[in-house]
Amino acid sequence: xxxxxxxxxxxxxxxxxxxxxxxxxxxxxxxxxxxxxxxxxxxxxxxxxxxxxxxxxxxxxxxxxxxxxxxxxxxxxxxxxxxxxxxxxxxxxxxxxxxxxxxxxxxxxxxxxxxxxxxxxxxxxxxxxxxxxxxxxxxxxxxxxxxxxxxxxxxxxxxxxxxxxxxxxxxxxxxxxxxxxxxxxxxxxxxxxxxx
Numbered sequence: 001x002x003x004x005x006x007x008x009x010x011x012x013x014x015x016x017x018x019x020x021x022x023x024x025x026x027x028x029x030x031x032x033x034x035x036x037x038x039x040x041x042x043x044x045x046x047x048x049x050x051x052x053x054x055x056x057x058x059x060x061x062x063x064x065x066x067x068x069x070x071x072x073x074x075x076x077x078x079x080x081x082x083x084x085x086x087x088x089x090x091x092x093x094x095x096x097x098x099x100x101x102x103x104x105x106x107x108x109x110x111x112x113x114x115x116x117x118x119x120x121x122x123x124x125x126x127x128x129x130x131x132x133x134x135x136x137x138x139x140x141x142x143x144x145x146x147x148x149x150x151x152x153x154x155x156x157x158x159x160x161x162x163x164x165x166x167x168x169x170x171x172x173x174x175x176x177x178x179x180x181x182x183x184x185x186x187x188x189x190x191x192x193x194x195x196x
Contacts, residue, residue: 003023004070004127014111019082020075021120024131027061027071029054037079038105045163045171046136047101063087070128072120074104074113079110084117084131086124098124114144118151122180131181138163139172153178 009022015189036044036052050054063069068090074082076178082104089095104114137144153176156171161172 001192004124008072012116014108014113014116017076017111019074019108019111019113019116024064024071024073026064027057029057029061030085031080032057033059035103035105038107039103039158040106041165042138042141042171043103043106045140045165046138046173070124072117072124074108076108077127081105082113082117082122086119086121086128086130088128088130098130099135100125100133100135104137109143115147115151118147122151122178125180128183132177133180133181134177135174136173138184141174141176145174145176148176151178 005023009020010122011018013019033052033054044050046054048094050060051057052062060069060071065073069085069087071083071085073080074084085101088098089102102114102117102119102121104117123135123157134156135148138155139158150174155174156177157175159173159175161169161170165171
């Protein structure tokens with residue numbers, strides 16, 4: 001975790017725009033709610049909870065403090081335009097697995113911020129010693145699926161009619177995964193892990 005925090009905050013270039021990446025220790029409810037309110041329902045349905053709800057934001061903040069969730073916020077001119085989180089259940093049989101949760105505001109999607117956040121998530125997974133990363137998304141989120149596939153994620157499962165929006169419409173949920181441990185061992189073989 002110390003390695004992770006030593007890399008942030010940092011500024012990245014996303015198609016000529018400067019985005020500051022910061023590790024969140026706690027959440028400011030109004031800033032997160034403002035960010036979430038700019039997302040469509042379909043952008044949020046892959047999450048297990050609706051982050052527009054203050055009690056969900058409070059639970060997220062508690063999980064940050066306990067270390068069960070590590071979150072990076074992408075900031076542009078003082079506003080959150082994207083987040084990436086790695087969620088771990090350290091007491092489960094799957095403590096070696098982390099779930100990625102990546103959200104990008106619609107007005108920041110054409111600057112490759114999503115790809116940048118996926119890369120940062122991968123580094124978080126390495127820092128946390130995770131062996132596998134998973135990600136959930138709706139079946140129709142083709143752009144996101146393509147980016148994850150380009151990053152080496154593969155489909156593991158699909159659940160039909162698994163989530164339902166506020167109007168009652170059902171959506172299929174896709175689960176993809178990536179072998180972090182395999183990537184790390186290949187990096188070590190080539191001495192690339194020292195470069196990070």
